[in-house]
Amino acid sequence: MNESVNALDLSYEEWIETSVTQWKLPRYRADQLCQWIYDKKVFNVHEMTNLSKDLREKLVYELMILPPIAVREDTSKDGTKKFLWQLYDGERIESVLLSHGSHTTACISSQVGCPLNCSFCATGKSGFTRNLSAGEIVGQFLAMEKRMGQNINNVVYMGMGEPFLNSVEVFKSIRILNSQKMRNLGARHITISTSGVVPDILELADFPIPVRLSVSLHAPNDALRSKLMPVNRKHSLGSLIDALKAYKDKTGERITIEYVMLQKVNDEPEHAYEMAAILSGLGVYVNLIPYNPIALLQPGEQGLQRSTTDRIKEFAAILAKLGIENEIRKEKGTDIDAACGQLRARNM
Ligand code: SAH
Ligand code: SF4
Numbered sequence: 619m620n621e622s623v624n625a626l627d628l629s630y631e632e633w634i635e636t637s638v639t640q641w642k643l644p645r646y647r648a649d650q651l652c653q654w655i656y657d658k659k660v661f662n663v664h665e666m667t668n669l670s671k672d673l674r675e676k677l678v679y680e681l682m683i684l685p686p687i688a689v690r691e692d693t694s695k696d697g698t699k700k701f702l703w704q705l706y707d708g709e710r711i712e713s714v715l716l717s718h719g720s721h722t723t724a725c726i727s728s729q730v731g732c733p734l735n736c737s738f739c740a741t742g743k744s745g746f747t748r749n750l751s752a753g754e755i756v757g758q759f760l761a762m763e764k765r766m767g768q769n770i771n772n773v774v775y776m777g778m779g780e781p782f783l784n785s786v787e788v789f790k791s792i793r794i795l796n797s798q799k800m801r802n803l804g805a806r807h808i809t810i811s812t813s814g815v816v817p818d819i820l821e822l823a824d825f826p827i828p829v830r831l832s833v834s835l836h837a838p839n840d841a842l843r844s845k846l847m848p849v850n851r852k853h854s855l856g857s858l859i860d861a862l863k864a865y866k867d868k869t870g871e872r873i874t875i876e877y878v879m880l881q882k883v884n885d886e887p888e889h890a891y892e893m894a895a896i897l898s899g900l901g902v903y904v905n906l907i908p909y910n911p912i913a914l915l916q917p918g919e920q921g922l923q924r925s926t927t928d929r930i931k932e933f934a935a936i937l938a939k940l941g942i943e944n945e946i947r948k949e950k951g952t953d954i955d956a957a958c959g960q961l962r963a964r965n966m
Contacts, residue, residue, distance in 0.1 A: 622679060622680050622681060622682050623636055623640070623681050623682065624682050624684065624751075625651075625655060625681050625682060625684075625753070626655075626683065626684065626685065626752075626754075626756050626757050626760070626794075627751050627752055628753075628794075629752075629790060629793055629797075630648075630652070630793075630794075630797045630799050630800055633648040633651065633799075634648050636648075637651070640680075641676075641677075643673075647669075648799075649799055651666070651677075651681075652799050652800050654666045655683060655760070656760070656800045656801045659763055661683040661684075661685060661764075662683070663677045663678045663681060663683070664678070684706060684753070684757070685757040685758075685760050685761040685764070686703030686705055686754065686757050686758060686761055687703060688701055688702070688703060688761065688765065689702050689703065689704050689710070690702040691765070692956070694950065694951040694952075694953050694954045694956060696950055696951065697717050698714060698715065698716050698717070698950045698951030698954070698956050699714065700712060700713070700714050700715075700951060700954050700955070700956035700961075701713050701714075701715070701761075701762060701765075703758060703761065705730075705750075705754060709747055709748065710730075711727040711730055711750070711754075711758070711778055712727060712777060712778060712956075712961040712962070713725060713726045713727060713759075713762060713777055714777065714951060714956045714961070715770070716950055721772070722766075722768075722770045722771055722772070723770070723772040723773070723774060724758070724762055724770045724772070724773045725773075725774050725776045725777050726755060726759055726773060726774070726775060726776075726777045727755075727758065727777035727778035727779050727961070728749070728750055728755055728775055728777070728778070728780070728781040728784050728787075728788050729746065729747075729748070729749050729750060729779025729780065729784055730746070730747035730748050730749075730750065730778070730779070731745050731746040731778060731779065731962075732744075732746055732778060732779045732780050732783075733745075733746035733780075733783065734780050734783070734813055734848060735848055736813065736834075736836075736846060736847045736849075737845070737846050737922070738846065738878055738880065738909060738912070738922050739912070739959040740912040740913065740955075740959055740960050740961060740962045741778045741779065741959070741961050743912065743962070749779075749783070749784040749787060750779070750784065750787060751787055752787045752788075752790035752791040752794060753791075755787060755788065756791050756794050756795060756801070758777075759773055759795065759801075772807045772808070772809070773795065773803065773807065773808050774808075774811065774832075775788065775808075775809065775811055776809070776811040776832070776958065780812065780813055780815065780849075781810050781811070781812060782812045782815035782818035782819070783815060785815075785818045785821065788810070789825060792810075792825075795808065796808065796827050805827045805828045805829050806828075806829075806830065808827075808829040808830065809830040809831070809832055809874075810829055810832065811832040811834060811876065812833055812834065813833075813834045813847055813849045814833060814834065814835075814847070814849055814850065814853050814858045815849070816857050816861045819831070819833075819858075819861040819862065820861055820864060823864060823865045823868040823869055824868070828869065828871065830874070831865065831871065831873050831874070832873070832874040832875075832876055832905075833858070833862065833873060833875055833876065834847070834876045834878075835876065835877050835893070836877055836878050837850075837855075837884050837889075838884075838889050838892035838893035838895075838896055839855065839892055840854055840855050840856075842884060842889075846880075846883070855896065859897075859900075862900055862902075863900065866900060872901060872903060873902045873903075874903050874904075875897065875903070875904045875905065876905050876907060877893070877904060877905065877907065878907045878908075878909050878958075878959070879906055879907065879909055879924065879930050879933065880909050880922050880924070880925060881909075881922075881923040881924060881925045882923075882925075883922065885925040885929050885930070885933055887932065887933070889933070890933045890936035890937050890940075891936065894936070894937055894940035894942050897942055898940075898942075902943075903943050903945075904937060904942055904945075905944070905945060905947050906930055906933065906934055906944055906946045906947065907949075908924050908930060908946070908949055909922060909923070909924040909959075910924075910949065910952055910957040910958055910959050910960050911923075911924070912959060912960060930946055931946070
């Protein structure tokens with residue numbers, strides 16, 4: 619007997635291959651199954667009424683459709699929702715659903731924890747357990763759509779984890795979400811955020827689906843960046859900027875830069891001048907993110923603080939004066955620890 623297949627991990631080509639070769643079914647059956655899962659969010663084979671009873675009974679044993687299980691859902695004063703999911707092996711991850719007017723954006727995780735340990739990020743502080751599979755990444759999105767009873771408009775890979783340390787599964791999850799026969803989510807509605815894993819930025823430049831790229835900069839020189847983001851010791855600022863230039867030349871796409879505002883750490887006027895200099899000519903759009911407080915795990919660790927509104931405004935004004943377009947990001951979901959950098963593998 620064949621091993622049963624994990625449905626959410628299948629690309630469209632794998633659906634066809636499995637349906638035709640393993641189950642001896644015509645190709646259109648693969649399309650029907652994808653429609654049930656990705657359009658109708660039906661995860662129970664017994665409810666797939668355009669399949670014959672015999673086929674349903676056979677597929678129940680051959681096909682596992684396992685979206686993550688919700689163990690907790692919180693709703694913020696501003697309407698942001700945070701979901702805590704349990705995976706098949708008991709590991710837990712979080713996703714966030716943000717609404718802006720009638721539109722919604724899902725912020726999804728790519729790893730259980732994150733090994734990169736940025737000093738300002740709760741995910742980094744919670745350590746790293748494992749990568750998520752493509753199906754576990756897509757599953758967060760589908761499970762949120764099913765729970766909300768509506769389609770979600772955008773997805774950002776800005777939850778737990780560094781997407782480019784799990785690029786094979788992350789790229790596969792994008793193909794699944796984007797495929798016309800599957801979720802059919804437009805490339806312009808998908809954003810990857812990276813802390814600066816250079817080889818994968820270059821790989822993204824060659825990826826056939828033109829998703830958006832967001833890069834977490836957070837410091838305008840190597841000394842400070844390496845202190846805040848250990849990934850900079852491996853991929854220096856110079857190599858990162860070169861990769862962004864190559865990406866821009868190849869794709870013509872506008873890159874977003876994320877910069878978390880830390881009081882008296884990276885928010886001095888000189889930092890804004892340095893930043894404008896390294897980003898000059900790249901045509902980026904900068905998001906200034908007021909730092910969201912996180913719980914410190916190690917005793918004696920020095921706490922970081924959010925820059926004052928005046929300092930953030932002054933920083934923004936200097937960048938603008940030097941031709942770097944920017945905006946100050948409105949915080950969302952801080953009261954339920956759902957804001958940027960606040961996600962972790964909590965138990966409750
Ligand atoms: N690992 C990827 C994506 C997840 S983090 C990355 O680092 O880009 C998503 C964004 O939240 C990043 O820009 C990250 O730097 C930012 N962030 C992390 N901790 C934060 C905090 N405490 N306050 C505000 N933003 C934070
Ligand atoms: Fe990892 Fe991103 Fe958090 Fe850094 S900011 S520890 S790369 S999730």
